[in-house]
Amino acid sequence: MQELLRNAVNGWTDYITDGKYAVLFLGSVLYIGYSQYKDRRQLNTHSWLWGYAVLAASLVMIPLTAVLLMCYQTRFYDYVWLWVLVPVTPVIAYGGTVFYFGSYQDFVKKQNGENSTLFGIVLAVVGLVMILLCGNIDRKVWTDGREAKEMEETALLLDYLTENGKNPDICLYGPRVVMEYARSVNGSVKLLYGRNMWETSLAAYSYDTYDEAVTALYEWMEELDTAVGLLEESYSDEAVQVYVETAIQYGADYLILPQEAGEGVCGQTASALAAVTGRLEAADTFEGYYIFALQTD
Amino acid sequence: MFLLMICLLVVPFLLGAGTLRILYGKKQKENTAAIDFESARAGILQKKNDMEMSLADCYITGILVLIGMGEAVHLVSLFAKLSFRVTAGLFAGLAGGCTLIAVFLLLWKRRKKRAQKSTGEVTIAQQGIYLVVGFLILLQMVYIVTNPGFYRSGDMTLETIRTFQASDFIYQINPLTGQAYSAGVPLRIQILSLPALYASLSSIFGVDPLMVICQAVPAMVLLGSYLVYGRLGNVLFGRNTVKRGVFLLLVVILFWAGDYLEVMDGFGIMHAGYRGTAIRSVILIPYTITMCLRGRWKSVVLCILAEACIVWTFYGMGACLMVTCLMLCARFILGGRAGGRSDRKVDGRVDRRVDRKSDRGVDRKSSRGVDRKSSSEGDRKSNREVDRKSDSMVGGKRVTKSDRQNCIIRSVSRRDDKCRNS
Numbered sequence: 001m002q003e004l005l006r007n008a009v010n011g012w013t014d015y016i017t018d019g020k021y022a023v024l025f026l027g028s029v030l031y032i033g034y035s036q037y038k039d040r041r042q043l044n045t046h047s048w049l050w051g052y053a054v055l056a057a058s059l060v061m062i063p064l065t066a067v068l069l070m071c072y073q074t075r076f077y078d079y080v081w082l083w084v085l086v087p088v089t090p091v092i093a094y095g096g097t098v099f100y101f102g103s104y105q106d107f108v109k110k111q112n113g114e115n116s117t118l119f120g121i122v123l124a125v126v127g128l129v130m131i132l133l134c135g136n137i138d139r140k141v142w143t144d145g146r147e148a149k150e151m152e153e154t155a156l157l158l159d160y161l162t163e164n165g166k167n168p169d170i171c172l173y174g175p176r177v178v179m180e181y182a183r184s185v186n187g188s189v190k191l192l193y194g195r196n197m198w199e200t201s202l203a204a205y206s207y208d209t210y211d212e213a214v215t216a217l218y219e220w221m222e223e224l225d226t227a228v229g230l231l232e233e234s235y236s237d238e239a240v241q242v243y244v245e246t247a248i249q250y251g252a253d254y255l256i257l258p259q260e261a262g263e264g265v266c267g268q269t270a271s272a273l274a275a276v277t278g279r280l281e282a283a284d285t286f287e288g289y290y291i292f293a294l295q296t297d
Numbered sequence: 298m299f300l301l302m303i304c305l306l307v308v309p310f311l312l313g314a315g316t317l318r319i320l321y322g323k324k325q326k327e328n329t330a331a332i333d334f335e336s337a338r339a340g341i342l343q344k345k346n347d348m349e350m351s352l353a354d355c356y357i358t359g360i361l362v363l364i365g366m367g368e369a370v371h372l373v374s375l376f377a378k379l380s381f382r383v384t385a386g387l388f389a390g391l392a393g394g395c396t397l398i399a400v401f402l403l404l405w406k407r408r409k410k411r412a413q414k415s416t417g418e419v420t421i422a423q424q425g426i427y428l429v430v431g432f433l434i435l436l437q438m439v440y441i442v443t444n445p446g447f448y449r450s451g452d453m454t455l456e457t458i459r460t461f462q463a464s465d466f467i468y469q470i471n472p473l474t475g476q477a478y479s480a481g482v483p484l485r486i487q488i489l490s491l492p493a494l495y496a497s498l499s500s501i502f503g504v505d506p507l508m509v510i511c512q513a514v515p516a517m518v519l520l521g522s523y524l525v526y527g528r529l530g531n532v533l534f535g536r537n538t539v540k541r542g543v544f545l546l547l548v549v550i551l552f553w554a555g556d557y558l559e560v561m562d563g564f565g566i567m568h569a570g571y572r573g574t575a576i577r578s579v580i581l582i583p584y585t586i587t588m589c590l591r592g593r594w595k596s597v598v599l600c601i602l603a604e605a606c607i608v609w610t611f612y613g614m615g616a617c618l619m620v621t622c623l624m625l626c627a628r629f630i631l632g633g634r635a636g637g638r639s640d641r642k643v644d645g646r647v648d649r650r651v652d653r654k655s656d657r658g659v660d661r662k663s664s665r666g667v668d669r670k671s672s673s674e675g676d677r678k679s680n681r682e683v684d685r686k687s688d689s690m691v692g693g694k695r696v697t698k699s700d701r702q703n704c705i706i707r708s709v710s711r712r713d714d715k716c717r718n719s
Contacts (some may be wrong), residue, residue, distance in 0.1 A: 019557035051627030073355025093547035143446035184455040187463030194473025201451045207480035
């Protein structure tokens, strides 16, 4: 309960940090309320939308009711997801429209129509600037060409390993980028572990968990993937042999090492593979990866 | 791909039109004839054709029906352990059959529509606003279709689709590893139908799943979203096309600029249009709000059910249901107060009686699903005229409800004539 309350209090900061639509929303709600009070408008759809917006925003912003709502959404989702219930876009758009035409009409009345066009344009520009300033301030880039490029590279690697699909039933153990995109480009390929190893939110989509041995394999590969400098001094031959043995035991057909692992670790792996399988083979290389075939036919 | 896009454009329209004909066919006719005093007093007076379901309603309802059909087929396959190929075939058959039935229904129950006269000339301002809105929407469409990457954090739809297609089974293989499940999947996850729906579309049309979820479906969601907001603008601003245009323009700009968080509508529509959460944010919730405002409760139920089919709410009841409850609360609270705040200067006793009656009438009518839509800002003036007119009659002698209705209808038609002449 305390954690939920803390989430509800801190979540507001998360919601308001990257953009300020919440401010625009609250401003719109206040303006719509004021204009309704001023006009003494009677029961209509505007009032209901406004009432719903006030109600939803209050429930989401008051920590205690926010906790109740988080319980309603079964405590899994973060606080910011509660804002889905608040009609942010409709109310800002509606409030903006009412404000624009209200101000314009007031100006026309006061000035008897003089300079009304100029006023309309200035008002529109100011509104546009306000929205842009309250929007994606940091210009976050969610999707660049990187994913597509990495996916394409992984597809090439898989084509190479499966001999252009002739042998699709393979199991891989490799660096994160390969493990991340392999299943996205080929549904037949198997992996020792998937994206849910490092994206914990995906772990909620199944009851399956990973053995400690598989987790150790993941950690070793992460170290190799992010290594800078000579790694061969970091691992004993016995340790590398244990990793190779475990990978074979869990059914991996190919061990793919990243270029960052270096020649030293590559030689250690070849030696370990020779010790386990009894055959000494140099690593195959493809697009900057060292590839070891683990299973003996 | 082209064929898929055409089908995603046309099939929802037909399915939605057929469904709406079934859901509201008779009632629609009754409702359109009902212009009651309470509605008029509340600023909800409108012409007949405004109340009828539009193409936007057809398209959105069609999307909801498609989701429902996908869910039905998915559940059958899941519990009968059918292969994926059979599932895709079943979906194709069901969608095709229902579309044919919808076309038949539309042709069979076709009513002659009178040619609608234009209510006035389209001004340059209106044309300009809608041109800008159209251009911006087109830009968004181009951005979505040509964007090379897609945001996949926390999502495994693509892997799931590929797994269904490769293994030929639904939820037997872990999409992230390709290994058989050892402990299984939560039931609520298995119920979600979007991956099976997308996989079926991909298989039926022979399109790569990546294109289905990155281009075809987000484009459909974008279109659906603007149709929903167009409908909401219609409800909020009535026949004032300039205000509706500005409202839509603001929505477009808000979408463009507001993609700073995953929960924002702009993010959903620009970067993850295929996700259930995005469909919920930009279509289901705004449509639920619109339908609540219009008192179309059957459509609200459709939205709630559709959300349950596409978004993992764990074992919760979903956002659309909560939105509906909050809307009802708002209507209940404001319904009472609005009547009390009436500023009509008439005989107190008669006025109070009418107010109470009108409040009851509004609540009762809303539960029946009577359409109501507020008039635009400009129409408020005419509503005051209507009120003044009816008040003077009340002050003179006792009048019946039908007298008041006739009076309102006469005054509105006089106003329309005046507009037409001017």
